[in-house]
Amino acid sequence: MKIALLGYGKMGKTIERLAEGRGHEIIFRITDDIEKYDLQKADVAIDFSVPDAAFNNITTCFRQQIPVVSGTTGWLQQYDDAVKICEENNSAFIYASNFSLGVTLFFELNKQLAQMMKNFPEYKVGIEEIHHTQKLDAPSGTAITLAEQILETSEKKAWKLDAVAEDELRITAKRIENVPGTHIISYDSPVDTIKIEHIAHSRDGFALGAIVAAEWLQHKKGIFSMKDVLF
Template sequence: MKIALVGYGKMGKIIDGIATSRGHEIVSRLNETPTSEILNDPDVVIEFSNPEVAFQNIKTCLEQSIPVICGTTGWLTQKPEVERIAAANNTSFLYGSNFSLGVNLFFALNEKLADLMKNLGEYNVQLEEIHHTHKKDAPSGTAISLAEGIIKNNPNFSAWKLEETAEDQLGIFAIREDEVPGTHSVFYRSDVDEIEIKHTAFSRDGFALGAVIAAEWIQGKTGNFTMNDVLFG
């Protein structure tokens, strides 16, 4: 494939190396809003930028009927509009709060556990995420996806909130530490015991590999997708 990288920070550089090692060509590496001239006619765009510019970056590419893989979090109030633009331009869009293959298996495990625990009121549920201090959004997109998975499977919760779980509001603790790629934990605590499931990333390479696999998978498809489609679709 010919790949354009929109957002060429730490993640963009890792994606560059992994995509190249898998035989793909990087036709542009951008830290500015993409235009048709500087995108250089890619087969797909992989977008890892900042919440402030993600929507415009994605919109510009989709309006040129270029498929977009997006891993930028913190802009999702505009996601329905992006999905409409993708459909209107007969192209494809795939958003992932986390492209790690392990994390997406963790999402599935989280939903299964939430379903098993939904009638056990003696257990209090709490989420925790730890990331590097450079991460701009809190809680992380991955933590929000985990919370949404619990809410979908447990009728006792209607929404998530930062800090402690309270009544029907599922709590997420967001912690920032130096050079932590990402750790996510879900706790079920009672007076007598605790159940914990946890995913720890050792580097950003897993996120980058998943994004490239998603770009390979989306070729020839139209519509709006998630990593669930890539792994289990």
């Protein structure tokens, strides 16, 4: 498989190492104007760029019918527009706030726990996420996904970073050197605490999941998720 990397930071370099180990070829490492590149040579694009560049990178690929796997966060106010452009050009797209197999399972566990807890209002739910100091957005896309899942069954009206209002779901974001990613869901009551936690040990899990998604997406048309890939 010939891969165009959209973004070539730490995650892009990790994807390159693991993809080449699986027999794939990285043919583009795009960090500047995507229009300079002949994308038709690529079988798939993997996007871990920056929020300001993501939408243009992704939709440029769609217009050339290049399938895209994207893990860039911070641009999702334009997600629906990207989906429309993908469908108009008969291309293929997988977006995930986190491509880790463990996080995909964690998402499912979070939904089940939220469903179980909805009838126990004495437990107050909160989310904490911890990432490396180079992460540009806060809260993380993974934390937002977790929050939106909880809101589906909760009486909370919205999530908010460092929320204090009773009807808001509080997300706490911390930035600590060399932390790949930790997410904690806590349900606190006066008598006890229930907690689930996912701790990433390196970027390899995120990168491998994106590569597996790209392998799965090749030759497909439509909008998919990691749940489609793994289950």
